[in-house]
Amino acid sequence: MTSREQLLASTFVSLADTLVADFDVIDFLHTLATRSVELLNVDAAGIMLADGKGGLHVMASSTEEARLLELYELQNNEGPCLDCYRSGRPVARDDQSAMRQSWPAFTKELQGLGFHSAQALPMRLRDQTIGALNLFRLQPGQLNQADLSLGQAMADVATVGLLQERAIAASELLATQLQTALASRVQLEQAKGVLAQRAGLPMDEAFQVMRAYARSHNRRLSDVAAQIIDGTLDDNHVRTSPNPKPRAQPQT
Incomplete structure (x- = not known):
């Protein structure tokens, strides 16, 4: 088995394993975003999920630019x-001219951050769409069919995982998890800014440092973020944890 096949197998196991007692939806979604970059021909990825009232929220991203x-x-x-979320179908445009026609302001912002292609895959189960996976490329053009099929399969498995029942009905579980995740996301952004300012780190690196510390100490991201904000967790201690391999950043 090649290293890519091993990563692919590990990814699907991770995306299907949501019934553990300490399931962390934020870490789960970041796994989907980062594995999308590692397995597909894309340079950044992000995820939006809908809350109980249908409002979309940014929940995870592989880079600060994607966020x-x-x-x-x-x-x-x-x-x-x-x-994509509104239609429940994959959304892409053939070239930048078509992108500018559909999304003039967004396409300008996209290019300003160094990207030249964007498309989205629905996170859906049958007729229920709970969000979308955004895929960004530095090069123009859409993903090939093989990558699109793989990306959609990952999004589908992640959706099934999020919708699995524990002790309550799937819809009630999802609403609870997403509301908790939204509150955690706000706290994580605050902690990321605090750590970046205190330690003189870029925003992307500050998040990776927090995530590495949480994983190496078997702790929830939200708990680590709370301690960074209130100052009870020493910044230098957090920074000494092993960091993931640095990611290439888009060139503007």
């Missing part, structure tokens, strides 16, 4: 992820 693009989509009500 900013998704926030821009929400703020301007324009972009492939929104169209």
Whole structure:
């Protein structure tokens, strides 16, 4: 088995294993985003999920640029992820001219951050769509069919995982998890900013440092974030934890 096949097998196991007692939805979604970059011909990925009222929220991203693009989509009500969530179908455009015609403001922002292609895959189960997976490329053009099929399979498995029942009905579980995840996400962004300022780190690196510390100490990200914010966790101690391999950043 090749290293890519091993990573692929590990990814599907991770995306299907949501019934553990300490299931962490934020870490789960970041796994989907980072594995999308590692397994598909894309340079960044992000995930939006809907809350109980149907409002979309940025929940995970592989880079700071991806997070900013998704926030821009929400703020301007324009972009492939929104169209994908609303239609429940994959969304892409053949070239930049078609992208500018569909999403003029978003395409300008996309290019300003160094990307030249964006498309989105629905996170859905049958007729229920709970969000979308955004895929960004530095090069123009869509993903090939093999990568699209793999990306959709990953999104589908992740969706099934999120919708699995524990002790309550799947819809009630999802609503609870997403509301908790949204609150955790706000706290994580605050902690990321605090750590970045205190330690003089880029925002992306600050998050990776927090995540590495949480994983190496078998702790939840939300608990680590809370201690960083209130100052009870020493910044230097957090930074000494093993860091994941650095990711290439888009060139503007």
